[in-house]
Amino acid sequence: EAITVQELASRMAERGADVIKALMKMGVMATINQTIDADTAELIIGEFGHTVRRVSAADVEVGLEGDSDADETLLSRPPVVTIMGHVDHGKTSLLDALRQTDVAAHEAGGITQHIGAYQVTLPTGKKITFIDTPGHAAFTEMRARGANVTDIVVLVVAADDGIMPQTIEAIHHAKAAKVPIIVAINKMDKPGADSQRVRRELLNHELVTEDLGGDILAVEVSAKAKTNLDKLEETLLLQAEILDLKANPERQAAGAVVEAKVERGRGTVATLLVQKGTLKVGDIFVAGAEWGRVRALLDDRGRNIESAGPATPVEVLGLQGTPLAGDVFVVVDSEARAREITEFRLHRQREKLAAAAGRSTLEQMFSKIQAGEAKEVPVVIKADVQGSVEAISGSLRQLGNEEVKVRILHAAVGGINESDITLARASGGMIIGFNVRANPQAREMARRDHVDIRYYSIIYNVVDDIKAAMSGMLAPTL
Numbered sequence: 159e160a161i162t163v164q165e166l167a168s169r170m171a172e173r174g175a176d177v178i179k180a181l182m183k184m185g186v187m188a189t190i191n192q193t194i195d196a197d198t199a200e201l202i203i204g205e206f207g208h209t210v211r212r213v214s215a216a217d218v219e220v221g222l223e224g225d226s227d228a229d230e231t232l233l234s235r236p237p238v239v240t241i242m243g244h245v246d247h248g249k250t251s252l253l254d255a256l257r258q259t260d261v262a263a264h265e266a267g268g269i270t271q272h273i274g275a276y277q278v279t280l281p282t283g284k285k286i287t288f289i290d291t292p293g294h295a296a297f298t299e300m301r302a303r304g305a306n307v308t309d310i311v312v313l314v315v316a317a318d319d320g321i322m323p324q325t326i327e328a329i330h331h332a333k334a335a336k337v338p339i340i341v342a343i344n345k346m347d348k349p350g351a352d353s354q355r356v357r358r359e360l361l362n363h364e365l366v367t368e369d370l371g372g373d374i375l376a377v378e379v380s381a382k383a384k385t386n387l388d389k390l391e392e393t394l395l396l397q398a399e400i401l402d403l404k405a406n407p408e409r410q411a412a413g414a415v416v417e418a419k420v421e422r423g424r425g426t427v428a429t430l431l432v433q434k435g436t437l438k439v440g441d442i443f444v445a446g447a448e449w450g451r452v453r454a455l456l457d458d459r460g461r462n463i464e465s466a467g468p469a470t471p472v473e474v475l476g477l478q479g480t481p482l483a484g485d486v487f488v489v490v491d492s493e494a495r496a497r498e499i500t501e502f503r504l505h506r507q508r509e510k511l512a513a514a515a516g517r518s519t520l521e522q523m524f525s526k527i528q529a530g531e532a533k534e535v536p537v538v539i540k541a542d543v544q545g546s547v548e549a550i551s552g553s554l555r556q557l558g559n560e561e562v563k564v565r566i567l568h569a570a571v572g573g574i575n576e577s578d579i580t581l582a583r584a585s586g587g588m589i590i591g592f593n594v595r596a597n598p599q600a601r602e603m604a605r606r607d608h609v610d611i612r613y614y615s616i617i618y619n620v621v622d623d624i625k626a627a628m629s630g631m632l633a634p635t636l
């Protein structure tokens with residue numbers, strides 16, 4: 159059950175380079191001639207908005223339904239933005255304040271609904287979509303499930319507080335996903351606000367703002383006094399322009415599940431972010447291992463709409479079951495096809511669960527290294543003091559050769575928390591705890607998700623183990 163990148167690309171009628179890029183976004187490094195497994199291939203197929211055609215129970219055949227998204231079909235689309243930052247630095251307040259800048263809100267009325275994402279229309283008519291689930295845990299959870307919905311991360315830093323531990327976590331989550339960061343220096347209305355200090359502190363995390371000679375855009379704002387929100391929005395649009403975000407609106411829709419829940423009297427209610435194509439009432443679609451027929455579409459003001467184009471978040475009624483946040487969705491041609499795909503996925507999920515039982519991220523990483531599919535050993539480093547964080551990072555950076563290198567996803571002082579587990583899982587990496595332990599929730603998550611945590615108190619042993627890991631000689635702890 160494997161396919162070369164080249165073959166996958168040509169069967170989807172996509173460019174090989176684009177497929178490689180999409181794989182990279184998922185953290186898979188592959189060349190055009192390398193083979194990838196069927197699961198990865200299927201994620202990629204979903205990513206490109208194509209559907210998977212099953213030939214036999216054991217075989218996944220790529221089918222092309224709808225357009226092939228030739229260059230001339232692509233139109234500019236709004237950016238999709240996620241807000242991250244330390245607790246209490248103003249993520250929620252900023253989301254609320256930005257939402258109130260929507261010009262459409264004043265014209266059309268409608269009651270603000272919380273559907274997990276919303277879109278703002280600026281006076282110029284340009285739009286920005288915000289994912290309304292602030293926090294890097296949600297962001298990386300979605301990424302772990304295969305959805306890459308975020309184009310730009312807004313990193314909120316309170317000007318009176320500066321860079322805090324979760325700010326650093328957020329930076330590393332965004333970097334691991336290779337998503338560009340724009341910094342919103344918030345709470346500028348406060349007496350103790352010092353934005354220069356924030357800019358200097360960012361330097362320690364390789365974020366160099368423009369005024370200091372780098373290319374990171376930063377904007378001073380106040381969510382409370384509602385100052386400079388237009389400047390932040392302009393900056394987002396500027397970054398979007400650089401990213402040259404495009405999608406073909408004239409095709410069957412594909413995208414990601416932002417959230418899904420069961421509501422009394424309404425059945426499963428899911429917020430979908432359309433990433434390409436246009437989703438219409440009556441469409442049949444597959445989302446993860448569930449399927450449905452769009453019975454109603456509602457926008458972020460709770461109004462019924464007939465269709466939703468690229469970068470539009472919509473609430474959808476009509477799902478048969480409840481998919482998970484981060485599941486990829488695609489529109490298919492018929493109910494029979496939808497059932498076939500979901501049955502196949504359920505079957506495969508069971509197989510995968512059975513196969514993955516006891517298989518840790520470390521073991522999975524080894525088989526990838528040995529198959530020549532992985533070139534990195536991703537690690538999260540947590541230690542009791544900054545000196546140890548630096549010493550371990552420094553030593554590990556020096557390891558490696560042409561074939562395999564260590565990739566440090568996150569290195570910080572403190573105990574091992576849930577965010578560390580999510581990050582390691584999304585990148586298929588392991589966690590190093592130096593004179594620190596994991597909290598009970600993190601330990602439970604690691605056990606459930608088979609993320610390898612190793613504890614050390616001697617740096618020499620860390621280096622030795624990682625050397626062994628790079629050659630596939632380290633036994634998993636789970």
Ligand code: GDP
Nearest residue numbers: 244245246247248249250251344345380381382
């Ligand atoms: P979150 O935890 O990052 O979502 O932060 P919140 O949005 O809940 O904000 C935390 C606290 O900071 C709340 O009491 C807010 O009222 C306050 N706050 C948020 N933005 C600003 C701001 O621009 N200026 C001031 N003075 N307070 C703010």
